[in-house]
Amino acid sequence: MPQFTFETVPRIVCEQGGSLRLGEIACELGISRVFVVTDRGLVKAGVIDDALAAIEASGLKLSLFSDVVADPPEASVLAAVAAARDVAADGVIGIGGGSSLDTAKLVALLACTAQPLAEIYGIGLARGGRLPLIQVPTTAGTGSEVTPISILTTPTNEKKGVVSPLLYPDVALLDGRLTLGLPAPITAMTGVDAMVHAIEAYTSRLKKNPLSDALAIKALQLLHANIGAAVSAGSDPTVRENMLLGSLFAGMAFANAPVAAVHALAYPLGGQFHLPHGLTNSLVLGPVLEFNRSAATELYAELGRAILPGLHAASDAAAATTFIDTLRALVAAMPYAQRLRDVDIDETALPGLARDAMNVQRLLVNNPREVAYADALAIYRAAW
Ligand SMILES: NC(=O)c1ccc[n+]([C@@H]2O[C@H](COP(=O)([O-])OP(=O)(O)OC[C@H]3O[C@@H](n4cnc5c(N)ncnc54)[C@H](O)[C@@H]3O)[C@@H](O)[C@H]2O)c1
Ligand SMILES: [Zn+2]
Incomplete structure (x- = not known):
């Protein structure tokens, strides 16, 4: 028998319109102050309006970070982490392409650790816990919703990865409706x-x-x-x-x-x-x-x-x-x-x-x- 180890996320929800249940799923994870990570293009295109409304309707306190930058530069990720700390977020939802999901992973991790970003590039170097995390892809895609990887762009224009099992989300949610308008x-x-x-x-x-x-x-x-x-x-x-x-x-x-x-x-x-x-x-x-x-x-x-x-x-x-x-x-x-x-x-x-x-x-x-x-x-x- 071949010897191998296989890891993936604990829960995958695949459902047309499933993003309308994000509030309910966040509540199941014990989240009350949710930090949503996305980019301006998605907000402008109205792709996530219904999902955001549904999260608010479920009684959660929602903070929206829509300043994700494609191929996330370190500074943009650190700004998101600071914003999540400011509102004492107790859970993170990433909605978007790989750039938003990769940013959301590091927000969930770095919002509750003192470990600097520079120390966790590479494989298995991140320590500590992370905030509950739900990932919702709107491109198909990077697969980032089920990988333990976050790829950033360093100030010297290198693309570098943080790889850690801590980056697997609690839930990956696929809602085909969110991708209908992808150009x-x-x-x-x-x-x-x-x-x-x-x-x-x-x-x-x-x-x-x-x-x-x-x-x-x-x-x-x-x-x-x-x-x-x-x-x-x-x-x-x-x-x-x-x-x-x-x-x-x-x-x-x-x-x-x-x-x-x-x-x-x-x-x-x-x-x-x-x-x-x-x-x-x-x-x-x-x-x-x-x-x-x-x-x-x-x-x-x-x-x-x-x-x-x-x-x-x-x-x-x-x-x-x-x-x-x-x-x-x-x-x-x-x-x-x-x-x-x-x-x-x-x-x-x-x-x-x-x-x-x-x-x-x-x-x-x-x-x-x-x-x-x-x-x-x-x-x-x-x-x-
Ligand atoms: N973590 C991983 O395992 C992994 C794997 C592969 C790639 N990546 C990283 O992911 C990033 C790329 O992600 P990407 O290719 O998904 O692109 P992206 O997240 O950078 O998004 C590209 C553009 O598509 C727009 N967009 C996304 N969904 C849309 C929708 N449904 N409707 C309309 N517009 C939409 C966004 O607004 C943005 O302008 C890179 O940084 C790459 O290195 C990560
Ligand atoms: Zn790729």
Whole structure:
């Protein structure tokens, strides 16, 4: 029997309109002064109006922090922590994309510890308790609602992670209605991010395990089957629910079998050029899959057969090639920039990006093929 450890959140609620029950769920967790963490875009779009009204109607004292910044800079997270302390919040609800959920995690943690943020970057360094935490994703997505990870941008424009079991929320709530108005380019980028989580979890070198594998396969099937419709006809609730579920499964998978070179090479693009996380993954995905092909032929073939049943009789080499080609064609059809040069990255920036990527050893160790500086540079050149 394989040896592995698998962790996830204690409670998942998947329900159309479930965000209208957030007050009730918060009360069950013993919360009376709730601190809601989100971003201005969501407030402006009116996406969370009904949820906020329902929380207030349930008699809770609500404080709203809507100043989350994409790819949260440290300062924005610390401002949220200070605001939560000011109102003596006794519980946190994150509603939004990964940026809001990652901020909410650290608010719940840092609001009740004296440990400075600088001390908890890395794996397993956070101590103490945290406030009760409910996470509600509005993108599909980062899967952050079921991961023990929070990714921030440091003052030197590095993307760094805090990883701790304390960051698993008490409840992850999926409400497909919240994603009905997600604009097509964000649907596309965040959907590809979720697909990358599934692919990288399935090929993860050190912690790959049967539970993550099953979740990654199911995630990729759901995401592959629904991403086209989600981008072109986003108002279909079933399609949106399938995307959210796929993103959740992929999150549960990579929380236990971590992501690898796609993310390691995406982070410097996000840190230095402030491009959306899903887009940065998408820009390097094709070249990384090509680079990994020799080491991951069998696994890519298995993923190919999972999404394209016609590949069952094909050899591993043929199935892996079709898998990579399918992913490349899927990304090429998405409504956003396709190459590094298209997002105003100068060719002279590539060596610096490759140097920064080599610092993301936390993720590179999970890649099926070892990545040296020259490899990273070649991948960026192929993506340029
Ligand atoms: N913790 C993790 O496990 C994990 C995993 C992957 C990525 N991340 C991090 O998550 C962040 C990216 O998150 P993201 O890709 O979800 O984007 P995001 O949270 O930065 O949001 C992007 C934009 O989408 C808008 N938006 C979100 N939901 C919407 C909706 N339903 N309707 C209309 N607009 C909506 C927001 O207002 C924002 O402008 C990055 O910082 C990334 O590093 C974390
Ligand atoms: Zn990601």
